[in-house]
Every structure is written in C-alpha cells, then in structure tokens.
Amino acid sequence: MDKKYIKLLILTLLITISTYVKQSMALDNDAMFSALSISVDAVDKDATLARKQAIANGQSLGLFKVLERIVAPKDFENLPEVPDEIISDMVQDISVSDEKTSKVRYIANLDIRYKPESIKKYLKDLGVSFVQAPSKPYLLLPLYYSQSNEVFLWESLNSWAKAWIMADYSVIPLIIPEGNEEDIKNIDIKDILSINKDAFLNWQKLYNANGGVIIAEIKDLGNRLKFKAIKYENGVEKEVIQLNYSYKNDLASALKTIVKNYILKTESNYRDSHSINIADDTFLTVVVPLSSISDWLNIESKLKEIATITKIELKAIKKDKAQIELWFADGLDNLSTSLNEKELEIKLVSDDIYEITYIKEDDSNLKE
Template sequence: MKRFLLLAWLCLAPLAARADDASFTVSPVAVDVTAESAAAAKEQAIAQAQRDAFDTVLARMTIPEDRAALPQLTDDDISGFVQNFEVISEKTSPVRYVGSLTVRFSQAAVLTFLREHAVSLIKTRSQPMLILPVFWQDGRLMLWEDENPWREAWDQVSGSGTELMPVVVPLGDIADVAGMSAEKAISGDNDIIRKMADRYHAGGDAVVAIAVASGPQDDPLARLAMQIIRMAPGGDVAVRNLDVLRSANEDDAALMAKATAAVLRELRLAWKAETAVEPIAPRDIDVMALVSSLADWQALEKVLQQEPRIGKIVTVAFGAGYVRGSLTVTGNIEKLQQALVAQGYLLTLGENGYEIRKP
C-alpha cells in the first residue's frame, strides 16, 4: 500500500513551479539621480535601477553576441519583467535621489522573452570553481603568503552566492599549506589540485591564476602578465594569457581588483559558451533515473526542473531503485549532459533510452 501511494504521488502530483532564484535577483543596485523634483528624481532612479538590474541578469544568462541582437527595451518594457523591488537605503533632497535597491525579476517572463528572440541562455548554476591565485614578483613565487596581493584580491570575490558560476578561494589554513604550494599549483598536477577542490566542495573546474609583476623596475605592478590554467574534473586543460596595465592614479588594490575582474570575465565567457542552450526545437526522450530513495529522486527532480533545456517532466513508473519517465528537451543533448555533470549527475544513452545517475 505504501508503495502504491508513493507511486500515485509521483505520477499525479503537479509539477512544482520553478521558483524564482538568486539568478533573477540583483542587489544592491546603486542609483544617484538629479531631476526637477524629488518625486521625479525617485521615479527616474527606480527606472534606472530596474534597467541596470535587467542588464545584469542578461549578462549572467546570455553570451555577448546574443545580447547585442536583442531589441532595445523601454523603461515600461523592463518594468513588465519586474516581480518586485525594495529599497535598501535612500536619501533625498528637493532635486536629488540617492539610493540602493534590490530588484527581483519574474523568471518565467525573462525566459519567455529570451526564447521568443531565439537567444542561447544559461540557467544552470555550475558547481563552484576553485581558484588558486599564484603571484610572482622579484623572483619570488607566492600563494599563501600574507603579502600576496593577488590572493587578497581574489578573497574579495570568493564564495559569490548570486552568480551562475561561483568561485571559491581556499582559506590558506594549516591543511591548505600542507597540501598545496605555489610550485605544486603551477605544476598542473591535476590529482593534487582536485584534492584541494574536493576539500572545498568545488566540483567544477579548478583554475590556477598566475599573475606576474612585469612592469619596469620603478613600478613592477605597472603591468600584470597573467596566465589562466583551467583544469576540468576529467583532466582537460585550457590555457589563456591576459595582460592588465595600471591606469593613471590607480593604486595596487584597484589594479588587482581590475585584473581579478578580467580573469573572471574570461572564465565566465568560456563557461557560458560551453553551457549556453541553443534554440533547437524540443523533443521527448525516454529516461530512467537510477535512485536509491525518494529523497534522491526529489533532489534530482529539482535539478531537472531548474535546467532550461528541460521543459516537461513526465513520470510513468516507480520501482525499486529507479524512476522511469520522459523529458521534453530543447537544445543539444551533449550540452545537457555537460550541464548535468556540473550538477553532479551523468546522463548516458543505453539500449532502452537514457539513464540518469550519480557518478
């Protein structure tokens, strides 16, 4: 009887609506607007905050080429995508409004807009990416040292909770120092680096970000020559070189922050290009999920519901160790497989259709 009730619940319960998540929320959004009156300044500031926040959401979820092809939207158009907003802080004068806002967008409205314009999109949040910031200056290689300004800059972005591609930087505690050195990091030993990634539950790529102070003797940080070594869990390696120059009146901390942003931009562009969903006609595939408990199935179902390549989820049978059904899939199957790997699942094709399971 219990098994029958469980089967009935799985088959007949309505598919839960996909909840709006942090990917569609932007906070804080700073605004500073002057107009003919305080009321007009606030109205314009709210419109500006919504536009800035919408641009941020699009930048998270799409690739630059697709964004450039989107139509220009009015303030009223963008307001139609807003689920709600709240004021974090504000100051007003007779003609000025200065504030900080949180803006939340309707997930359904934004995704519909992007799909109507055939935009490749990224909705799946990747597993955290480990960053090992190695710094070289005056013949000295540094990783955990307190005087490593490169690691200090990366500490400021570690553990991002709102990006689709979060990054994590090790704490540099006793265990980290014992298990990893700057020399080991730049050696590219994937086994050693994966152990460090596992310690921080960083299941995504591991990146050794090497920054070399390459400026003249009187200002070594006038130029940072950077090499980004990106290692996938399976062992594939990609290398990218970047240069960042110090701007006029830019101090060391600002230079390091600019260099960190440049590396993150390159990493996110590469990740988005790999995970973007192509606008391909949807089709149904038969799937058997290999799970050991109801809790395991619910965890997998949540991942499937949040995956933009998957539309309708149909459950037709529940048995000991499996759930059988079908998925309506849009886009390239290989890209779906990559996205599920990033969430800790394998999608493989067998004799009787596709199977989904933990590695």
C-alpha cells in the first residue's frame, strides 16, 4: 500500500477520533449553554406572527439565563442588550413542546441550546470575563433533623432530600442519591454523623464525584430552620455555610428556598473565582512527545479539561510527536499549575518552543 495513502489514512483517523472526543466533551458542558423549560406566550395579528414573536422572546430570555449563569454578577449587570439578529445566530437548536395556538395567540415551552463558541466570542469581543466550564461534580448528602431530633437521610419523611433532588443547578453539578437499594448499601448514615473521611473518599469514587462530598443538614426547630453545609474535598474540610430561616406553615416551600439560596450563593462564588477574560488570550507553539497515537488522545483529552485553555490547534503529527498551537488565558504560571493537576508539565525547550510531557515519577527516594 502507498505510504502517502497510509499517512493520510492515519491522519484522517486521528481527526475523526479527535472530533468525536471534542463532541463528547462538549456534551459535558452542554447544560451551561442551554436554557430549558422557557415558557412563551405571544399575541399578534395571526398565529404565524405570534409564533415568530414568541420564539424570539424565548431565545432572548434563554440567552439571558445562560449569560446570568456564566458571567460574574458584577459584569452581568453591565452587559448591553443583545440584538435579536445576533441572538438568532447564537442558537444551535430549539425543542418545542406543549404548543397551543389560536388565530392570534401562540403558547409553548422551549428548550434552547446555544452555540458555546458564539457566546464565548461575543463575550470575548466585549472584554467580559466568564466561566469556561462547570466545576467538578460533588456528592451531596441531605440530612434532615426533625423537631424530635430524629435524623433522616432518604426516608419518606425527608422533604429535605426531595428539595435537593428537584433543585435547578448548572455551574456546580450535584450528585444526589435517591435512596435506592444500591445507595442504601453504599452509604451508611453513621459514617456521615461520625465524619468518616475514609468513607467520604470511597463515596467520591463510587459516585464519580471528583469535586468532593457536601453534607447538607437542616434542623427543624419549629417555625425556624437551622441550615449548615460542609464541603469536603478529598477528605479535607474546605467550606462551611450556615444560615437560619424562619417559616410559618409551609415547611416544603421553606426547604426549597434554602436550597435555592445555597445554590445561588455557591454558584455566584464559583463564577467570581473561576471567571476568565479570554480577550487577552495568547498562544504557544508546543511539541508533545508521543509513544503511540493513544498518548496524543489522552493528553489532548486532559488539555480540553483545563478551563483556561481556549483552543488547541493540531499543526502536525508524527509517530513520535505532535505539534500544536495552544491558546490560553490567565498567564503561563496558572497554565503550568493546571497542567500539574492533570499530571502534565510544560517547559521551554528552545526559542519560543515549549514541550508538554507527563510528570515523571521521582524515583530518587524509592527503596529496593
């Protein structure tokens, strides 16, 4: 077989696999750039015009929700109004349900997905910082203390668990077990109450909660609720949020309000601390040594998980190395730190050429 043909076949295979990986990863962040259950209701001269107006209104409202989700509050307040024609260009697709029409009215629910790159470019051109990717997921365990001081995790009396399961969140994914047989087998409430950090680490692995574990407890003191959420990352206590809330008769609504306020607070904090301005992004020419094709796919996958990396452009690939243009924001030091977290390192190897490799294990302290 012709060598040129073989090289072309390999490169085509690489591009195909790379595209599949990129699309698969994009699905992980899809919720950040989607707006679900947008209710629209419009009246016009006829149903066709009413539908057109309703869709435009829904697209505008949906984009508002997406921008509110990814832009830090202080910047979101100053965003200009986006023209309808620009919004339409940002829409990837729309799913319509529960349509109702009359001669002059149109009602429906819309699920709208926006093009991430279009929104990112729009914010970049404005010089606005925004969150590039959601946080790692956390396992959240809701403990409910009744007025008689009984403690519940998933039992039917636990409206607290239901409030979390029904909650709306996006930037910080929460994994909330629903108390099926497998959950009951895996998680012992005694380990939660005794702060068994070894158990926490085990649960992180079982539920793919790479962020950590959050213990969210509520104590019903009779018309007053005492809330405390403790976040553990790899068994280490990282954050404690507490508040008191008074209510009259509707306990379920009070619990939902506390959940909503907690999510708003933590997601706002995440946006403030993880927003990146990519208007001043830059690029490096990087060589990646390879021992196999799977090496490149693995390293590329790790690079795509780093929020400050805005683009990876494959320039050339050979049997033993790949050459890329790596676009990133937030400085080389932060890029280096992020790479280290992925067990990768970057170093300058010649004038304007960098190299990314796996971090080599230091065997100087190993004993035979």
